[in-house]
Amino acid sequence: MNILVCIKQVPDMESKFKISSDGQWYDQSDLTFKINEYDEYAIEEAVRLKEKLGNAEVVALSIGPERTKEVIRKALAIGIDKGVHVLDNDSHEKDPLQIATIIANYAKDKNFDIVFLGMQSQDRASAQVGPILSELLGYNCVTTIVGFEHQESKVNVKRELEGGIKAKISVKLPVILTCQLGLNTVRYPTLPNIMKAKKKELNTINVNDLLNEQPKVVNLQAYIPEKKKGGILLEGKADEVADKLISILKEKTQVLR
């Protein structure tokens, strides 16, 4: 079985973001980057499947600048067999169709049976790459899975809907699955595995060798939204702030009298 996992390096969402000097994106300097949280579940599920099957190879692919190799190395340390880095210093300028095209062009002649992706990235959150990829490759696709079971030539998945309801779906291979938070419990790489990962294959491909698609959506401007008008900010000593908050609640709500 051939398995592909697509991962993205994103900034820590707790960061204090600034807008880049061209006004188009966030300033990427001084940020801490990590694996997109949704993709961690994709990596974990792929590694579990490999462990269950024995005879499977799992490849992790990531698109981005040089630093993107860090997340591929981490995926290798978790148990992925091989890494592919698509070097692209301007990956943030690509729209979801372009990103899906890069992946599709890499994957088209490799007969992957299952492709796992996060359901969305934490920065862009378009949730488009998985389903578009399925259109480009002609694969089946189920999004937002919170349950997974492999059974010969098909997989049984649970797809998360609104209000705590899940849809049970059985789908034939080859299939693209986008992973929702909580799909599994993500493991941490162990020190011996981190050492082993250093010897694993990690190939780099230039983005120009895989991309033949113009953007379908134009980015005009990025900005920081205004906070709620009239919202009150309380800070200072816990004791005094608590008193202030209680008096506000008494004045503005009918909850405290």
Added chain:
Amino acid sequence: MKALLIGEYKNGHIDESFYELVGFANKIGASSVGFMVAPLDVKPEYDGKVYIADISKAKDYNPKVHKGLILKLVEKENPDVVVFSHSSYGWDLAPRLAAALRAGQISEVIDVDNGEYIVPFCNAKLRRKVKPNTPKAVLTLQSGAFAPLKNNTAQIEPFDYTEEDTNLEFQGYEVAEKTGVDLTKAEVIISAGRGVGKKENIEIVRSLAKALKGELGASRPVVDAGWLDESYQVGTTGQTVAPKLYIACGISGAIQHLVGMKKSNFIVAINKDKDAPIAEVADVFVAADLLEFIPMLTSKLTK
């Protein structure tokens, strides 16, 4: 400008989000037609034509079949934009349709100004202004972003279905057992987020809820971490609430959480990070270490 509005029929009725799509079409001054997979006797409160594909044939969930139907309708009606809700149905189907049409897709639209769309990014800490670069565009709209619009009963037109997809089999729904309280009826909700740090610290939040005679709620990461079960979850995939008072403790304010609680009458956020997107909706933002502040507040309330 013409919009094709893709409604959703679930749990035996037309989902209210359809009327937000109608409100959006009205806002951009577009003429519109609707489409949904539903029973043929539905009665959308909409001043126009709604094409209905029979749900007993097209099934609740079968993306390939639903995409095929919409593609045919796009050919027939030639809309400039196809509009979905940014829901589990919309984010699954819209990209497939956009790819098939080679059209630009813009996800999670929260506002529009003269053909330029506003979308949140970086967990709603930032915004982007974007526009499609293609003759047609596919949009998904953030729930609650556009005011719903209802009017007369729609003119229903059955829409034929011929395709089949034997690759995918929908096997029914699994509904979570309700073990917690019905948060939709609570007047006071105190919710714990990832910022509480560890499971044991939930008790600090629970004590505050008790002191305010309110119910305990949670954001998704708390449920995913197994600190509370999913019946406590507020947000898109949990419960949508509108209490008199909502206190968010250590919740950054991911858009999925904001959607579930922003109709609360009065919102207090307790968080160390003043830039957290929860500040966008908070009436009072307490910038504090919650492990220090909440016990202090609780003890003053119970004195």
